[in-house]
Amino acid sequence: AFKKPTDKELSHDFLWRIHQQVPAKGEIGFFNRSHYEDVLVVKVHKLVAQSVIEERYKQINDFEALLRQNGTHIIKIHLNISKDYQLGRLKRRLERPEKWWKFNPGDLEERKKWSEYMQSYLQVFENCSSTSAPWYLVPSENRRFRTLVLSELILRKLKEMDPCYPEANFNIDDYPVDSLK
Amino acid sequence: AFKKPTDKELSHDFLWRIHQQVPAKGEIGFFNRSHYEDVLVVKVHKLVAQSVIEERYKQINDFEALLRQNGTHIIKIHLNISKDYQLGRLKRRLERPEKWWKFNPGDLEERKKWSEYMQSYLQVFENCSSTSAPWYLVPSENRRFRTLVLSELILRKLKEMDPCYPEANFNIDDYPVDSLK
Secondary structure (H helix, E strand, O other), X not given: OOOOOOHHHHOOOOOHHHHHHOOOOOOOOOOXXXXXXXXXXXXXXXXXXXXXXXXXXXXXXXXXXXXXXXXXXXXXXXXXXXXXXXXXXXXXXXXXXXXXXXXXXXXXXXXXXXXXXXXXXXXXXXXXXXOOOOEEEEEOOOHHHXXXXXXXXXXXXXXXXXXXXXXXXXXXXXXXHHHOO | OOXXXXXXXXXXXXXXXXXXXOOOOOOOOOXXXXXXXXXXXXXXXXXXXXXXXXXXXXXXHHHHHHHHXXXXXXXXXXXXXXXXXXXXXXXXXXXXHHHHHHOOHHHHHHHOOHHHHHHHHHHHHHHOOOOOOOEEEEEOOOXXXXXXXXXXXXXXXXXXXXXXXXXXXXXXXXXXXXXXX
């Protein structure tokens, strides 16, 4: 899960901390938030100039192409909920003491910028959906449906990749089973 | 999973790469191999002097005490199998092509040093079992039994730690549920 960048992370380009966390060959990684925060929250809060945001769309596409060309497949999923549904979720956090720790008053401020966020998401979907790394927009208010769609996306990708066992790095004829002791 | 140390890792003390991987507060981490390799395989192959091994027992105890005193609980588990059982496992890898990639001819060489390994393990258990970070020796030829014991160890530890939700970092009275919009 990527959080607010640290001072050290901010002293590098925005893809630096992301690149360090990408899964190695043979691994699967799940990112909760990602480099897209740098063209979403950063854009909404105008933390960088719009021209920098435009540059980042291309930088993101190039970065994802690099990963893809080196064997890493990317599934990008936007879990979509309505503004009303979010309100219900926030209220529920206040109603149950064991959920208080999840409640962040700052979320109420961000909520006021809902339409700016939607606008920024649209820009992302338009600028950063390549054939090999498309965005999937998944209706997520019904959790069972959401989970079913995610599972299907992952399953379909795995079938497409058709992973196989690594090659043996020895000559099988050199090791007759009965010779082992 | 810790593998053979890289050149960079070898240019640091043996606990450097381990320390980087310890779970943060609120997290659980599972280590497959650990800093104990540096007093096991390293001892059997005499890669460092015996005096260095003796120093490492204390360094390990001090390191684990540091973690414990900062809130990290440690469960150390040795999955015990017999030399005969290992032979069966190695043979099975040769008999099934989809297991070939797991077969490492080097394992046959290591197997010849079985008694040296056992001796080194005994030294570890004697020197590095503190009250707060004891070693558990778990008979592991029966996988169901093994998994049951591991689950019980983890469950017991979690009950002892009795984790609780983080504190809310806001004043609940400032946010009446009905004021949210």
